[in-house]
Amino acid sequence: MSETTTAAPATRATAPWWTGALSGLLAAVAGVALGSGVATLLGVPTPIESVGNRVIDLVPRPLKEFAIEQFGTNDKPVLIGSVAATLLVAAAVAGWLGLRRPRLALGITALLGLAALVTAALDRTSTANVVVTVIPSLVTLAVSLLLLVRLLKALELSRKVGDETPAGFDRRAFLQAVLIASAAMAIGGGVTRFLGSSAAKDSRADVMLPQPATPAPAVPAGAQADVKGISPYITPNRDFYRIDTALRVPQVPADTFNLRIHGMVEKELNLSFEDLLKERLVESRITLTCVSNEVGGPYVGNAAWLGVPVAELLARAGVKDGADAVKTTSADDMTIGTPLEALTDTERGALIAIGMNGEPLPLEHGFPVRMVVPGLYGYVSATKWLVDIEVTKFSDFKAYWTTRGYDAEAPIKLSSRIDVPKAFEALPRDNVRIGGVAWAQSVGIERVEVKIDDGDWQDVDLAAQDNVNTWRQWSWTWEDATEGTHQVTVRATDADGTTQTSDRVPIAPDGSTGWHNVRFRVE
Structure with a gap:
């Protein structure tokens, strides 16, 4: 077998x-x-x-x-x-x-x-x-x-x-x-x-901004604190923070741009970029802040913006009774909801901006047109690559970020930040200079205090005030500094007498709060 x-x-x-x-x-x-x-x-x-x-x-x-x-x-x-x-x-x-x-x-x-x-x-x-x-x-x-x-x-x-x-x-x-x-x-x-190289980039190179009918006053002498390492009073365009959802910057050449203003208005407006250049242009220095800014965070900057007052365009369109919101849309279909009263308030000075620090808007900051609204976080106001303004009601729409758990109305919160020293930086005992910025848009900063470790609060030197819509710099010298590791904490008080809260809350749903502190060494 x-x-x-x-x-x-x-x-x-x-x-x-x-x-x-x-x-x-x-x-x-x-x-x-x-x-x-x-x-x-x-x-x-x-x-x-x-x-x-x-x-x-x-x-x-x-x-x-x-x-x-x-x-x-x-x-x-x-x-x-x-x-x-x-x-x-x-x-x-x-x-x-x-x-x-x-x-x-x-x-x-x-x-x-x-x-x-x-x-x-x-x-x-x-x-x-x-x-x-x-x-x-x-x-x-x-x-x-x-x-x-x-x-x-x-x-x-x-x-x-x-x-x-x-x-x-x-x-x-x-x-x-x-x-x-x-x-x-x-x-x-x-x-x-x-x-x-985009058509928008080439278009931007051809734009010549006219002189504003209402230029911004000169920056006051002493607005920049004399502390090495503190933020520049005017943030250069290249350093201005950018937080948005655009992986690819929308390409909107100026010669094809059209801004539509419609909705609950008596007369719809359609404005080309050339039309905006012929409007009454206003230059204003305004500090912008992102709601994503944690306590002491970097997402805040100050710039000189050139644009058309939003209130004037809305007045020309004729806002109908019952409207309480404006829905703005960017070229990449981002939607933002803004309280109507913030845009019709002539004292606030919201702008349809076409210029930033003396030049056309950079592509990544909204060229050819964006919106700038003092006193409101960017997610409810600062629409980049703006192409559509619809006067409406909050009850009739949901903007991009409000569908993701953020509040529909978001005034910027009173805040302060330490720029110098950096975390764990070593400073010489005979030259402990501390400085930073504070902001309370639409109100203004009245007082800033610091304390070392668990010591008493000390008033700092405030730089010159520019306007209530810009940040204010501050500085302080620790005269009797002692060697070792220390912590400096800062808090601000606005012109209405409100002092910044110590309560820490996260950025959602309407912005962070809390005192900024930094640990450093004295040698």
Whole structure:
């Protein structure tokens, strides 16, 4: 009786695993590169940006706050990098699986491409119609699939006639596919880099701002405290904080700009950028603050803004009885709700701004037109890339941030900050200079105090007051400083006699409160 031996199931021989992973990566990167190049030519978000924009809209508020707290103004590059990294990992895994199961690899790639296609179709930030907006994602999907098919086909192991031993994959065909992918990446990257200068950028370079009918008074002598390291009284445009949801700065050339004012008004207005230049222009120095600013945070800045008083435009349109809100919309479909009374109050001085610190608005700060409203946090007032003003009622709409748990009305809270010393900075015992800024928009700062450790409160020297809508700098010298580690705490009192609260509350739903303190060393 003879024994029979059952052979183990044969496994499919494949090319080295890394060739599959490389194939997935090359196909995905080439597809995204070409899709991004097409997006540049069409002036729409890239596939990666569309996915990132959808993430921004869907993630819960605590996660947004965490991202801003951890990454600050780098939150957008971090998000883009995270989306790209996730894509690369998924593409590499798909390519590796494709060595044995090509259909599975193509299915994964197709699903990734379809996800990008859907997010592009839903991308509120695009200024083009849906058909044009999805074209880059279609290009990305098609190129990625075609290249992956070609690369995986080249990696199939060939066999000699009558020989069970694989002869290896087609290196020439694989190299050709790699060269094609590399060419696609070069073309897409080159278009994005060299043709990516926007029409808005060129348009901004051509803008000549007229002299204001009402220029801002000269900055008072002594408005800048004489302390090394303190914030400049006027924040340079390049250093002004930027917090918004735009992964891709909306492209709005001045020559195609139109501002529509409508809703509960007697007469609808449509104003071009040239129309705004011919209006009565006012220059005002105004401090802006973001609701995302934690106690002692960096998201506050002071600038000279040039623009048209909002109250004058609303008066011309004729506001109807019953309205209590204004819904403003940006070119990327961001909506913001502002109390109507804040815009019709001529004393407050809200502006449709076209200039910042003597030049046209920077692209990232709203070119060609944005809104600036003293005394209100930016999420209820400071609409960038402004294209639409609708007079309405709060009961008739929900703005972007109010649907995410923030209050509909948000006056800026009385705050103060220590700029010098920095945390754990060492200061010489004979020169312990402390300084910072305080703000109480629409009211003004009357007094600032500091204390060292658990000592008594000490009045500081206040720099000259500019106007009630700007921050005020302060400074103090610790004459009898002692060596060691200490903590300095600051608090402010406004012109109405209200002293800043010590109660710590988070930024949501209407701004943080609490005293700022810094630990430092005296040597």
